[in-house]
Amino acid sequence: MEIELYTTESCPFCIAAKNLLKVKGLEFKEIDLTSDRELRLEISNKYNWKTVPIIIINNKFIGGFDELNILNKSGELNKYS
Numbered sequence: 001m002e003i004e005l006y007t008t009e010s011c012p013f014c015i016a017a018k019n020l021l022k023v024k025g026l027e028f029k030e031i032d033l034t035s036d037r038e039l040r041l042e043i044s045n046k047y048n049w050k051t052v053p054i055i056i057i058n059n060k061f062i063g064g065f066d067e068l069n070i071l072n073k074s075g076e077l078n079k080y081s
Contacts, residue, residue, distance in 0.1 A: 003028035
């Protein structure tokens with residue numbers, strides 16, 4: 001399983017997403033977009049998502065922290081543990 005987490009340094013939702021994944025024992029690759037405006041624009045356009053975090057699990061766009069939290073509360077995130 002592969003989790004990609006596109007973040008920025010000062011984003012509280014990014015921190016919450018990282019903490020949730022850590023608590024679940026899930027490894028993830030963090031891509032910091034703080035200083036890379038070009039990559040941020042590219043990723044935002046690719047997934048039609050303007051805010052961070054941008055969460056991708058197994059090459060499938062999940063959304064942001066709220067969507068990740070919904071997966072967690074429904075038990076769906078457990079299948080990745």
